[in-house]
Amino acid sequence: MGLLHNQFGIRHVISSAQFGREALACVFEGADDIAEKFAQGRRHEYAHALDGAVVASYFFEPSTRTRWSFESGTHRMGGSVITTENAEKFSSAVKGERLEDSVRVIGHYADAIVMRHKRTGAAELAANYAKVPVINAGDGTGEHPTQAMLDLYTIKKLRGTIDGVNIAIVGDLRLGRTVRSLAKGLCNYKKVTVHFVAPDILQVSPDVVDYLALRRVKFQKHSNINEVLADMDCIYMTRTQRERMTAEEDTATKNADTEYGIGTHNLHLMRPDQILMHPLPRNNEIEFSPLTDGRAKSVYLDDQIKAGLHVRAFLLKDLLN
Amino acid sequence: MGLLHNQFGIRHVISSAQFGREALACVFEGADDIAEKFAQGRRHEYAHALDGAVVASYFFEPSTRTRWSFESGTHRMGGSVITTENAEKFSSAVKGERLEDSVRVIGHYADAIVMRHKRTGAAELAANYAKVPVINAGDGTGEHPTQAMLDLYTIKKLRGTIDGVNIAIVGDLRLGRTVRSLAKGLCNYKKVTVHFVAPDILQVSPDVVDYLALRRVKFQKHSNINEVLADMDCIYMTRTQRERMTAEEDTATKNADTEYGIGTHNLHLMRPDQILMHPLPRNNEIEFSPLTDGRAKSVYLDDQIKAGLHVRAFLLKDLLN
Amino acid sequence: MGLLHNQFGIRHVISSAQFGREALACVFEGADDIAEKFAQGRRHEYAHALDGAVVASYFFEPSTRTRWSFESGTHRMGGSVITTENAEKFSSAVKGERLEDSVRVIGHYADAIVMRHKRTGAAELAANYAKVPVINAGDGTGEHPTQAMLDLYTIKKLRGTIDGVNIAIVGDLRLGRTVRSLAKGLCNYKKVTVHFVAPDILQVSPDVVDYLALRRVKFQKHSNINEVLADMDCIYMTRTQRERMTAEEDTATKNADTEYGIGTHNLHLMRPDQILMHPLPRNNEIEFSPLTDGRAKSVYLDDQIKAGLHVRAFLLKDLLN
Numbered sequence: 034m035g036l037l038h039n040q041f042g043i044r045h046v047i048s049s050a051q052f053g054r055e056a057l058a059c060v061f062e063g064a065d066d067i068a069e070k071f072a073q074g075r076r077h078e079y080a081h082a083l084d085g086a087v088v089a090s091y092f093f094e095p096s097t098r099t100r101w102s103f104e105s106g107t108h109r110m111g112g113s114v115i116t117t118e119n120a121e122k123f124s125s126a127v128k129g130e131r132l133e134d135s136v137r138v139i140g141h142y143a144d145a146i147v148m149r150h151k152r153t154g155a156a157e158l159a160a161n162y163a164k165v166p167v168i169n170a171g172d173g174t175g176e177h178p179t180q181a182m183l184d185l186y187t188i189k190k191l192r193g194t195i196d197g198v199n200i201a202i203v204g205d206l207r208l209g210r211t212v213r214s215l216a217k218g219l220c221n222y223k224k225v226t227v228h229f230v231a232p233d234i235l236q237v238s239p240d241v242v243d244y245l246a247l248r249r250v251k252f253q254k255h256s257n258i259n260e261v262l263a264d265m266d267c268i269y270m271t272r273t274q275r276e277r278m279t280a281e282e283d284t285a286t287k288n289a290d291t292e293y294g295i296g297t298h299n300l301h302l303m304r305p306d307q308i309l310m311h312p313l314p315r316n317n318e319i320e321f322s323p324l325t326d327g328r329a330k331s332v333y334l335d336d337q338i339k340a341g342l343h344v345r346a347f348l349l350k351d352l353l354n
Numbered sequence: 355m356g357l358l359h360n361q362f363g364i365r366h367v368i369s370s371a372q373f374g375r376e377a378l379a380c381v382f383e384g385a386d387d388i389a390e391k392f393a394q395g396r397r398h399e400y401a402h403a404l405d406g407a408v409v410a411s412y413f414f415e416p417s418t419r420t421r422w423s424f425e426s427g428t429h430r431m432g433g434s435v436i437t438t439e440n441a442e443k444f445s446s447a448v449k450g451e452r453l454e455d456s457v458r459v460i461g462h463y464a465d466a467i468v469m470r471h472k473r474t475g476a477a478e479l480a481a482n483y484a485k486v487p488v489i490n491a492g493d494g495t496g497e498h499p500t501q502a503m504l505d506l507y508t509i510k511k512l513r514g515t516i517d518g519v520n521i522a523i524v525g526d527l528r529l530g531r532t533v534r535s536l537a538k539g540l541c542n543y544k545k546v547t548v549h550f551v552a553p554d555i556l557q558v559s560p561d562v563v564d565y566l567a568l569r570r571v572k573f574q575k576h577s578n579i580n581e582v583l584a585d586m587d588c589i590y591m592t593r594t595q596r597e598r599m600t601a602e603e604d605t606a607t608k609n610a611d612t613e614y615g616i617g618t619h620n621l622h623l624m625r626p627d628q629i630l631m632h633p634l635p636r637n638n639e640i641e642f643s644p645l646t647d648g649r650a651k652s653v654y655l656d657d658q659i660k661a662g663l664h665v666r667a668f669l670l671k672d673l674l675n
Numbered sequence: 676m677g678l679l680h681n682q683f684g685i686r687h688v689i690s691s692a693q694f695g696r697e698a699l700a701c702v703f704e705g706a707d708d709i710a711e712k713f714a715q716g717r718r719h720e721y722a723h724a725l726d727g728a729v730v731a732s733y734f735f736e737p738s739t740r741t742r743w744s745f746e747s748g749t750h751r752m753g754g755s756v757i758t759t760e761n762a763e764k765f766s767s768a769v770k771g772e773r774l775e776d777s778v779r780v781i782g783h784y785a786d787a788i789v790m791r792h793k794r795t796g797a798a799e800l801a802a803n804y805a806k807v808p809v810i811n812a813g814d815g816t817g818e819h820p821t822q823a824m825l826d827l828y829t830i831k832k833l834r835g836t837i838d839g840v841n842i843a844i845v846g847d848l849r850l851g852r853t854v855r856s857l858a859k860g861l862c863n864y865k866k867v868t869v870h871f872v873a874p875d876i877l878q879v880s881p882d883v884v885d886y887l888a889l890r891r892v893k894f895q896k897h898s899n900i901n902e903v904l905a906d907m908d909c910i911y912m913t914r915t916q917r918e919r920m921t922a923e924e925d926t927a928t929k930n931a932d933t934e935y936g937i938g939t940h941n942l943h944l945m946r947p948d949q950i951l952m953h954p955l956p957r958n959n960e961i962e963f964s965p966l967t968d969g970r971a972k973s974v975y976l977d978d979q980i981k982a983g984l985h986v987r988a989f990l991l992k993d994l995l996n
Contacts, residue, residue, distance in 0.1 A: 410743065
């Protein structure tokens with residue numbers, strides 16, 4: 034058993050709500066050590082951390098990036114991977130099999146199950162039936178806790194602390210599991226202010242609002258990014274999920290890119306010390322062309338990605354030990 | 355060359371008919387040793403058994419469970435895997451390539467080919483052209499020999515012997531390659547009685563009947579599971595493959611779940627020493643909810659799965675040595 | 676940094692044009708050593724060449740053969756693989772993500788990216804953004820440089836030298852990236868004559884013709900294979916890509932198999948020392964049935980495949996060191 038289990042009783046990673054300030058500090062410290070060794074050409078020190086272990090990538094929704102992040106972490110720690118890109122189409126799910134049976138079985142093949150599913154709550158259900166750790170890699174409109182961890186870890190690395198952060202979370206907030214997990218994670222820190230920037234129709238869901246209110250975390254809603262851009266420490270952009278929208282929503286977000294996006298039209302409002310984040314994939318909400326003019330720290334293609342690799346490698350190592 | 359080749363002349367695993375009583379005993383013994391080491395935390399003793407070996411998972415029909423069973427076994431023995439979930443759509447098969455060319459080529463990339471194919475006889479064809487061992491992981495309505503081995507191995511582990519077993523094979527028997535392979539395998543043992551339980555329209559195919567008759571294995575056909583349930587040592591349930599049925603077949607099996615299924619309505623007929631098996635995926639033929647009330651030994655989510663892992667790991671190790 | 680980078684400044688493998696005679700000699704020598712060790716049962720000498728390395732198979736077009744060739748090479752050198760069979764359908768590409776973002780991100784997960792893409796120029800674009808080596812495994816109608824390398828390497832192994840070779844390149848030449856890459860590669864050798872055999876409508880594209888002309892490589896066009904068959908050292912057959920043809924092209928190639936194919940009707944024109952090659956998949960342009968009657972050396976199912984494995988294993992090892 035690893036630190037997360039011994040100190041915090043964590044066996045599965047299902048929701049951000051499981052991870053308090055101390056548990057997150059433990060994850061960040063573990064990720065720091067991996068990051069340091071990797072950066073110093075000392076990969077071999079972790080090359081046997083998962084010797085003999087098999088990790089199952091059980092993805093019912095394709096997501097090459099998240100899948101590969103976990104798989105690369107597994108390989109770099111010396112473990113092996115069994116993988117499916119699209120269990121929805123390629124597994125017995127099409128023959129009517131229940132998830133309960135599948136995860137119970139997979140627990141005999143693998144020492145951990147990393148699961149992405151279309152149904153909210155699927156990861157929790159899986160954790161109830163699997164005899165090995167389950168890591169939620171996104172469940173419907175539910176949660177994506179490892180994304181939140183890597184986001185928080187990125188902020189901590191770049192700012193030194195998450196306490197006191199002024200953060201704008203921008204875009205399609207209504208259905209975003211990433212947004213839900215990140216907002217919950219932010220509640221662990223002091224003097225945080227969250228600015229939700231979105232058209233009304235895509236604003237953050239009531240359960241997130243309630244979660245923050247209950248914990249007395251300050252938040253505000255805005256309908257135009259330029260209202261807050263200059264004052265933020267972090268700007269967390271998300272993709273407009275146009276393919277999921279109704280006609281009404283599509284119309285209401287016609288100018289989304291200019292009202293909620295970052296580009297040449299409002300880049301002058303930014304400062305070099307601001308952190309510009311994105312869970313990817315990015316469409317037009319951050320104008321394409323790397324923001325290399327020193328106006329802000331764009332971390333979505335590098336720092337966040339490395340943070341994800343190191344956080345997930347640590348989680349696997351710790352949960353499997 | 356391993357034991358199967360040296361003692362029994364087996365280079366490929368294509369049909370249950372290749373494996374006589376002695377060859378099966380050899381497989382069970384090999385699987386036993388792997389099971390024992392794994393259960394005792396001595397995985398490392400097998401961790402280099404397939405060092406440097408590459409196994410190809412060549413699946414023309416998706417089957418995450420069977421594929422992962424072989425792949426997990428490979429990884430746990432120290433081997434590597436190259437894999438395709440759906441060669442039907444993702445390989446040169448769509449460009450009209452012949453299987454003969456493909457397997458000859460793959461034999462240069464891999465040290466063994468595990469193949470699932472829609473066409474009956476495909477595995478045998480592949481074995482004729484490949485220069486490396488081919489393992490049939492299901493060919494059309496033909497055979498699924500490693501499933502039969504794990505089924506027999508499970509019975510042996512739980513009963514001590516397969517001789518004298520009274521077994522009901524229930525459900526959609528007509529097209530089932532699993533049923534064909536299992537029935538053939540059972541013919542190696544003494545005083546076995548096989549009860550085929552299915553509506554007439556889905557009863558076991560004539561070639562299986564002939565195979566048993568020729569070997570003087572006792573069998574009976576039944577149309578309702580309750581006729582035999584109380585007297586069986588093993589009940590082997592299979593899925594109603596409703597997606598393959600004609601309208602006539604669909605009508606004839608309307609009450610399949612109550613006439614051929616296990617559930618609260620007939621669970622009282624069962625005894626704690628009876629073994630309830632299923633090759634999975636399970637639909638409604640075994641009522642959902644683990645049968646944990648001590649009425650029977652439900653082994654389809656655990657014992658059979660582990661047996662599969664150990665049998666397949668042994669086969670790969672032995673054929674590749 | 677490996678030999679290719681130090682001696683020839685090669686960091687990515689995008690086009691045949693990057694590889695001059697000396698660079699190709701370096702690749703062949705490296706592949707020779709791998710081939711020798713593998714043939715002598717000394718695989719273990721290379722079993723740690725890629726220790727700790729992760730290679731990404733990033734395939735937007737399915738191609739099990741090419742993908743597995745790279746992946747098997749990676750495994751045999753001790754590396755690990757993260758893979759996608761069909762990024763077109765299973766990745767964020769469907770959500771509108773740009774390749775630039777994807778490859779930048781993947782460069783943090785993997786130490787090299789092997790990419791197959793439908794768009795000509797995609798590999799070069801990727802190389803501009805990735806921070807790790809990119810190997811072009813086919814980009815639209817552009818290039819397939821590692822195929823050309825294995826083709827040239829096969830000729831060298833069988834003939835001793837590529838200088839002076841009389842080669843017929845036959846079939847659907849118009850769109851073939853394989854043909855483009857091979858033709859460019861042949862320009863590095865002395866006294867080569869290339870015979871392009873195809874119906875007018877499928878003849879080799881002007882850019883290839885110009886490339887050869889500029890380098891004063893002799894070439895001729897023919898419309899029937901039997902015009903040249905007896906005089907060739909090598910016959911390089913390619914598949915008629917009927918699924919991509921217009922109605923006009925389809926009509927013009929109705930008799931393609933007899934006019935441009937090899938079969939019992941013209942096999943008597945061949946000699947035992949001639950090399951019969953094909954990049955696969957093969958349809959009817961080489962009559963099905965292995966040409967084992969000693970009429971020619973058919974190398975497309977064995978020698979070329981092994982050459983591909985060894986060339987790619989060398990490239991990965993060299994670029995990643």
